[in-house]
Amino acid sequence: MSVNIDACWDIPNPFTVSKTVAAEHIDGLNHVNNAYYVMWCQDAGWGHSEHLGLDLNSYRELNRAMAIRRSEYDYILSAYEGDEIIVGTWLTGNDSRLMMERRFQIIRVSDGATLLRGRWDLVCIDMESGKPKRMPPPFKDIYGAAVVEITDSSEA
Numbered sequence: 001m002s003v004n005i006d007a008c009w010d011i012p013n014p015f016t017v018s019k020t021v022a023a024e025h026i027d028g029l030n031h032v033n034n035a036y037y038v039m040w041c042q043d044a045g046w047g048h049s050e051h052l053g054l055d056l057n058s059y060r061e062l063n064r065a066m067a068i069r070r071s072e073y074d075y076i077l078s079a080y081e082g083d084e085i086i087v088g089t090w091l092t093g094n095d096s097r098l099m100m101e102r103r104f105q106i107i108r109v110s111d112g113a114t115l116l117r118g119r120w121d122l123v124c125i126d127m128e129s130g131k132p133k134r135m136p137p138p139f140k141d142i143y144g145a146a147v148v149e150i151t152d153s154s155e156a
Contacts (some may be wrong), residue, residue: 001052003112005086010105010117011148014088015048031078038073039058041104044087045120047104052142062136063127066100066143070121077108084109092148098124098132100147107147127154 019040027033044156049066059065066077079085086107093101105120126133135143 001022003109004110005107005112008095008107008114009088010114011088011090011092011103014090014105015044015051016089016116017087019043019085019087021081021085023081026081031080032083034075037106038071038116039116040085040087040106041073041089041116041120044089044104045102048089048091048146051068052146054058054138054142057076058138059127062138064121064133064139065125065127066134067125068069068097068120069123070119072120073104073116073118075116077113078107079115080105092145092150094144094147095141095143096144097134100143100145101126103114103150115120 017040021032025032025036053123086109088107090103091100093099094105100122102120102122104116104120106116107113107114123132124135124139128152
């Protein structure tokens with residue numbers, strides 16, 4: 001029996017990245033080390049930004065970047081060597097001046113189980129100084145258009 005992964009997402013239509021758990025991801029407890037979940041979320045976040053048209057070169061040209069101000073991860077279930085997983089991400093908040101929110105969900109393909117839910121609070125910074133700075137128009141336009149609304153039923 002195959003699982004309808006689309007029905008497993010907390011929020012519809014995520015940007016997704018697929019991963020296969022390898023031996024190098026396994027820790028002394030014989031499951032995926034938490035650091036890999038964080039790296040996979042980072043991969044999905046960057047992949048989504050690049051998909052939207054804002055890559056590292058764009059950041060450099062605009063002298064702006066979105067930096068993680070706060071991150072939160074809820075590790076729900078373990079993944080094991082050989083598991084196929086999908087990392088989903090959404091932009092779920094944007095004040096169009098300085099701050100954005102990004103959410104994550106990691107699902108195991110074999111059973112549709114949610115392994116992790118995560119959230120980042122992001123702040124726009126000047127790349128030269130590292131200090132908070134207003135979002136430039138391309139950030140407001142591109143990221144703003146990608147923000148999805150969260151309803152009570154999709155709150156994670």
